[in-house]
Amino acid sequence: MTAFHLIRCQFLIPFADVCDEIGAPTEALLSKLRLPVSLEEKANHYIPILLAVRFAETAQRSQGITDIGFQAARRLQFCHLSERLRTAIRFSPTLFVALQQLCKWASFEDTALGAWLERDDNRVRICTKLAGTSNVPHPEHSHWLQNVMSMHVVRQFAGPDWVPATMAFEGRYEPSPETRSVWGNTRFMSNQSASWIDVPVSMLDLPNLASETPASHDDEAGPDGHEIVSAIKLMLPSYLDDKIPTVAEIAEMAGISIRSFQRKLSNAGVSYSDLLDRVRFENASKLLRGTDAKIIDVAFSSGYTDPAHFTRAFRRFTGVTPREFRGKWKSQLVTPQ
Structure with missing residues (x-):
């Protein structure tokens, strides 16, 4: 049975925005390909990836758009990633851990997406590859999103202006001169076995700069998950060289049940063992x-x-x-x- 690969609607929205800005018949193009018209309302829903790529290619060809994948990727932000992946990155103490989390949860963005790390001398490649799309024309539209998604994860640690020294694509793709001028310090490569960007090994221990606060969905009385996470991080260093409190002892100190304590941590996207390790x-x-x-x-x-x-x-x-x-x-x- 052929795999049915899906992608979050969120990743089609930037392509639709490019079309809207030039006055293209975006809704008609979406409807023709049997794609949802109300993309913003369904950002976290899934659609067939082949239809999404077909929309991008049809829009680029029919509207005379140059490098639509690049233009769409420039509209992608860290907040557009799935909540599960953002949470995993948010609680990663170093870039190295965050990249491992990216590899682990990449399929939540795209069910066909695989991600892994490769060491190349004094640099590490963040590699991504879509399964089952080898016959799709112009896959660089997706490759742009994959590489920029990885770039935004790195920026949570390296700062908002960081760009990779090298960006690689699987297919025979050469960015336009306009695209190259925007990424003037980045070298582009094509015909690779996977799409990837590279980061220096020396950056892997960079600490997390993210300040986004996870939402709490626990309506029980007492401090919410984020407050408990902050409190535990402040308190635990006092106990590291002595007797580290157990989960039951921490819950008692917070004045809540063990079950409520664990639920609050879960709502904040972290476990007690994760916190202790950090x-x-x-x-x-x-x-x-x-x-x-x-x-x-x-x-x-x-x-x-x-x-x-x-x-x-x-x-x-x-x-x-x-x-x-x-x-x-x-x-x-x-x-x-």
Whole structure:
């Protein structure tokens, strides 16, 4: 049985906006291809990806639009990603963890989308690929969205002006001169095995800059999920080198039941173990950057009784060992002569 691949309506909206801005018969084009006309109301609903790509190509050809994929991708923002993916990124302490979450949850944006990371010397490629669309003409429309989606995840850590040094596409596609002028410092590549952008390995341990507050849907009395997350993050460092409170003890301190406590955390998109891991990492990274404490002492001060476990956990957050992390920060503090 042939797979039936779907994409969120949200990713068709930028293409429709491009058409609306030039006065194209957008609704007629959507209706002709049996696509919803009220896209904004159905942003989180799913539609067949083949029809979405066909709409983009039909609009580009019939309306004489140059690089519609690029123009649509420029309208894409981080807030347009699915709530599940945004939540996962929001609670990722480093870029490395966020990219792992992107790979894990990419299929929530597009059921045919796969994502993975590849190391290439001193850079990491964020690769994406659509399954079952090899015969679709002009797949670069989708590839633009995929690459820019990855770019917005990186920007949550590197800042809003960050652009990749290289952007690659699967098919035989060459951006127009107008497109290249907008991305003047980016090198474009085509005929790749997947679409990808690259980031320096040195950026993987960048901390999260996101400030978006997750909405709480828990109507029970007491502090909401976000307030509890903030409170726990402030409180836990006091207990890391002693007896770390259990879930039951934290719930008791907050004056709510264990079930209510776990539900509030779930509404905020995080678990207690996630929070504890993040607090341990943040404490350890602060000590590694700001003190000369021995690695084993940093481990104990961050709530790890086994230094080997500490090293494995730290690598999951940054992609490097604690010693390598400290070496990088010390090298950045050396003033050139």
